[in-house]
Amino acid sequence: MTEVALPRRQPFALRFPSVMVFLAILALFTVGVTILSEGFGIGVISTSFVKTLGKTLCLCLVALAMDLVWGYCGILSLGHMAFFGLGGYAIGMWLMYARTEIIVLESLAAAPLPPTPQEVSDGIATQIFGVVGASEFPPIWAFAHSLPLQLAAVVIVPGLLALVFGWLAFRSRVTGVYLSILTQAMTLALSLHLFQNDSGLRGNNGLSGLQNLPGLSEVPQSIVSMWFFWGSALALALGYILCAWVVSGKFGSVIRAIRDDEARVRFLGYPVETFKLVIFTLTAVIAGIAGALYYPQAGIINPAEIAPIASIYLAVWVAIGGRGRLYGAVIGAAFVSLLSTWFTGGQAPDINLGFYTISWVDWWTVLLGLSFVGVTLFAPKGIGGLVDILIDQKSPNRHGADLGPDQGALREQEADK
Amino acid sequence: MSTLLEVSGVSVSFDGFKAINNLSFQIADAELRAVIGPNGAGKTTFMDIITGKTKPDEGRVIYGDKGESLLKMSESKIAQAGVGRKFQRPTVFEDQSVFDNLMMALKKTRGPLAVLFFKPSQEDVDKVTDLAEQIGLSGALHRKSGELSHGQKQWLEIGMLLAQDPRLLLVDEPAAGMTPTEREHTTDILREAAKTRAVVVVEHDMEFVRRLNCKVTVLHEGSVLAEGSLDHVTKNEQVIEVYLGR
Numbered sequence: 161m162t163e164v165a166l167p168r169r170q171p172f173a174l175r176f177p178s179v180m181v182f183l184a185i186l187a188l189f190t191v192g193v194t195i196l197s198e199g200f201g202i203g204v205i206s207t208s209f210v211k212t213l214g215k216t217l218c219l220c221l222v223a224l225a226m227d228l229v230w231g232y233c234g235i236l237s238l239g240h241m242a243f244f245g246l247g248g249y250a251i252g253m254w255l256m257y258a259r260t261e262i263i264v265l266e267s268l269a270a271a272p273l274p275p276t277p278q279e280v281s282d283g284i285a286t287q288i289f290g291v292v293g294a295s296e297f298p299p300i301w302a303f304a305h306s307l308p309l310q311l312a313a314v315v316i317v318p319g320l321l322a323l324v325f326g327w328l329a330f331r332s333r334v335t336g337v338y339l340s341i342l343t344q345a346m347t348l349a350l351s352l353h354l355f356q357n358d359s360g361l362r363g364n365n366g367l368s369g370l371q372n373l374p375g376l377s378e379v380p381q382s383i384v385s386m387w388f389f390w391g392s393a394l395a396l397a398l399g400y401i402l403c404a405w406v407v408s409g410k411f412g413s414v415i416r417a418i419r420d421d422e423a424r425v426r427f428l429g430y431p432v433e434t435f436k437l438v439i440f441t442l443t444a445v446i447a448g449i450a451g452a453l454y455y456p457q458a459g460i461i462n463p464a465e466i467a468p469i470a471s472i473y474l475a476v477w478v479a480i481g482g483r484g485r486l487y488g489a490v491i492g493a494a495f496v497s498l499l500s501t502w503f504t505g506g507q508a509p510d511i512n513l514g515f516y517t518i519s520w521v522d523w524w525t526v527l528l529g530l531s532f533v534g535v536t537l538f539a540p541k542g543i544g545g546l547v548d549i550l551i552d553q554k555s556p557n558r559h560g561a562d563l564g565p566d567q568g569a570l571r572e573q574e575a576d577k
Numbered sequence: 578m579s580t581l582l583e584v585s586g587v588s589v590s591f592d593g594f595k596a597i598n599n600l601s602f603q604i605a606d607a608e609l610r611a612v613i614g615p616n617g618a619g620k621t622t623f624m625d626i627i628t629g630k631t632k633p634d635e636g637r638v639i640y641g642d643k644g645e646s647l648l649k650m651s652e653s654k655i656a657q658a659g660v661g662r663k664f665q666r667p668t669v670f671e672d673q674s675v676f677d678n679l680m681m682a683l684k685k686t687r688g689p690l691a692v693l694f695f696k697p698s699q700e701d702v703d704k705v706t707d708l709a710e711q712i713g714l715s716g717a718l719h720r721k722s723g724e725l726s727h728g729q730k731q732w733l734e735i736g737m738l739l740a741q742d743p744r745l746l747l748v749d750e751p752a753a754g755m756t757p758t759e760r761e762h763t764t765d766i767l768r769e770a771a772k773t774r775a776v777v778v779v780e781h782d783m784e785f786v787r788r789l790n791c792k793v794t795v796l797h798e799g800s801v802l803a804e805g806s807l808d809h810v811t812k813n814e815q816v817i818e819v820y821l822g823r
Contacts, residue, residue, distance in 0.1 A: 406693070409692075409693070409695060409696070410680060410681065410692050410695045410697075411689070411692045411693045411695070413670075413673060413677050413680070413681050414681060414692055416670070416672060416673065417670045417673070417681060420670055420671070420672055421668055421670065423630075423652075424664075424668045424670075426651075426652040426653050426656070427628060427652060427653075427656050427661075427662050428653075428656060428681065428682055428687075428737070428741065429653050429656030429657040429687045429741065430653055430687050430692075431651075431653045431687060431688070431689075432653065434688070434689055435689050
């Protein structure tokens with residue numbers, strides 16, 4: 161018998177050089193931005209752009225989650241931005257509560273009698289909910305005073321929703337486009353619910369002022385933005401390592417097998433539904449964490465953020481970046497969202513055709529749609545596919561090659577794969 | 578030899594068409610059995626019922642030493658209980674290497690956590706290598722299985738079945754699209770496997786069935802028409818009428 165060595169004796173880093181390359185690039189990028197920032201460096205990059213970059217890192221993280229659930233496990237979820245938004249709401253509740261509490265305490269300090277806890281609570285509630293005509297805390301704000309509890313909610317709320325939703329959907333063997341529609345319905349229902357004033361989360365006003373950290377009002381935004389930038393970079397790095405680990409071993413093998421032929425995996429004895437549920441829930445948690453880092457940088461969250469279109473954008477990023485490879489998702493999210501910021505920010509020069517002026521603020525979505533169709537049709541590997549060409553990992557050209565003893569193997573039209 | 582699988586009085590109909598009609602079937606612990614029958618006789622539906630893909634309208638399917646009913650179990654539970662199945666078309670995971678395909682099939686705990694923290698031991702690797710040798714794919718261990726020829730894919734799938742170490746092996750047309758030498762090899766593998774477990778082979782090809790040299794069950798219109806040695810069933814008037822004498 162020929163001796164075959166264990167193929168995985170090498171350390172993790174050597175087996176997956178792309179992880180190391182990614183982490184190195186991310187570290188360089190983080191150091192670079194720090195040096196160029198206003199808060200800690202020479203001030204070439206404005207604070208608002210640091211925030212844009214930090215937010216982009218969070219979008220990369222949620223794109224990773226999307227790639228894991230769609231690119232690897234084949235579940236085209238069009239609802240992952242709902243989990244992202246829930247993470248944002250969870251942290252936003254504490255930020256808003258704690259900051260309002262400080263303001264209320266300050267204003268009540270001048271009163272002749274020290275305020276009772278009830279007065280403080282009422283004061284905060286009036287401040288926060290006056291805008292929707294309420295002055296009492298809804299039950300879901302019960303833990304808003306506690307940072308640890310709201311941080312736990314960042315993980316638990318999206319995770320629990322994904323667990324229940326996934327359990328119901330996967331157990332009934334809902335797959336393919338039907339599952340996509342179901343996830344879409346979930347995010348739509350959630351956003352419509354939150355749009356209501358009596359949803360307890362300030363309706364379409366959403367939560368605002370999230371960029372101000374309670375008790376740290378004297379720290380300038382140029383510093384705070386860098387904290388969040390570092391936090392986002394760290395979360396992306398850890399998320400990347402986690403995803404790479406999950407897809408590396410037998411688990412990755414099984415979920416890719418589920419993507420390619422679910423029924424066959426079942427006959428191998430794997431509980432397919434449980435695997436899908438694990439991936440769906442895990443990615444929802446990652447999305448929640450990404451959202452909790454994103455919205456303090458954005459400063460505001462409202463129900464429009466979890467409208468179905470957001471989740472569709474997420475799928476577009478991953479498709480353009482190249483699904484089924486982790487760095488593809490990151491490249492796609494970073495590239496498309498930064499480009500989108502550039503086009504919609506009015507910085508892209510309009511094109512005057514004489515009879516019509518192409519204004520990119522309006523035409524950007526058309527361009528994005530066309531490039532999505534283009535990538536799907538002509539470059540299914542996405543931008544990440546360029547890396548293959550770069551390191552010359554192209555699959556061997558099999559055009560016209562012998563297709564095996566009975567000509568039954570890969571067909572001619574499959575030769576490119 | 579004790580009975581491993583007992584199917585009794587099973588019927589199933591699709592939109593009024595009775596695919597399986599009061600079918601009864603038994604197979605012992607270590608037995609090779611060929612199931613033949615014309616198209617539409619219910620051969621594939623029969624396998625679907627045992628593996629849990631199709632739920633029958635009535636009847637019992639009893640399996641194993643404890644006499645468990647397979648009807649209440651999910652596909653993956655049935656597979657874990659030791660029922661392996663090979664489909665008509667080779668279904669291997671084309672995007673993954675032969676090694677990964679076999680490693681995935683290897684008999685191990687199937688839960689997500691166990692799989693997530695799974696690290697193959699040298700023993701596991703040896704098992705996979707042995708299997709690859711058995712199915713003639715030693716040289717292709719690290720090739721993507723999508724690159725294999727049709728016959729090699731068939732073998733890989735048989736290898737994956739053996740890796741599962743099932744007690745009951747259901748094989749649907751294993752020799753389809755194979756060259757004569759490959760067929761011979763397949764016969765050897767199946768006969769070898771049947772020494773330690775029950776193997777049910779569904780096949781159209783009479784030559785192949787003859788070479789298996791085992792008891793034959795003839796299905797027709799969803800029920801058993803005849804059972805016995807190949808020579809015995811080929812002499813049966815009814816069998817000649819519906820199947821052989823076409």
